[in-house]
Amino acid sequence: MSGRAHGSLAALAVAALALAGCGAASPDVLLLTRSGSIPGARLTLLVNDGGTVRCNGGTPRSLPDPRLLDARRIAEDLADDAKTGLTLPAPRTSVLRYRVRTQDGTVTFSDEDAVRRHELAPVIVFARRVAQGVCGLPR
Secondary structure, X not given: OOHHHHHHHHHXXXXXXXXXXXXXXXXXXXXXXXXXXXXXXXXXXXXXXXXXXXXXXXXXXXXXXXXXXXXHHHHHHOHHHHHOOOEOOOOOOOOEEEEEEEOOEXXXXXXXXXXXXXXXXXXXXXXXXHHHHOOOOOO
């Protein structure tokens, strides 16, 4: 085999390896579920680190970079609570209930808990922004 043919085969092998790596799936950042007693409360958002979100089990939609950064920040900010499986009981006056699952674990809380625990408020804002702005849902 000539040096040129050998070099071509090596280049082809490198290109094949590069393409194989491109097919690797990105991990999920978080799974956010919202439930409640008002119309439109039910919501499921599965955020993937590749920049997509699945709204209520639908097909992946492009997630704007600022919202992906928000999701990553939420997962990071909730990491310690997720590791301990934080579940806050819902007060009778709460309207919405949230559950955030990350690679670290799960955090469950109500809309009222975000008043006392400020690290939970971004979850509520994120859910609403993505539901309306990306999923096209009313809430």
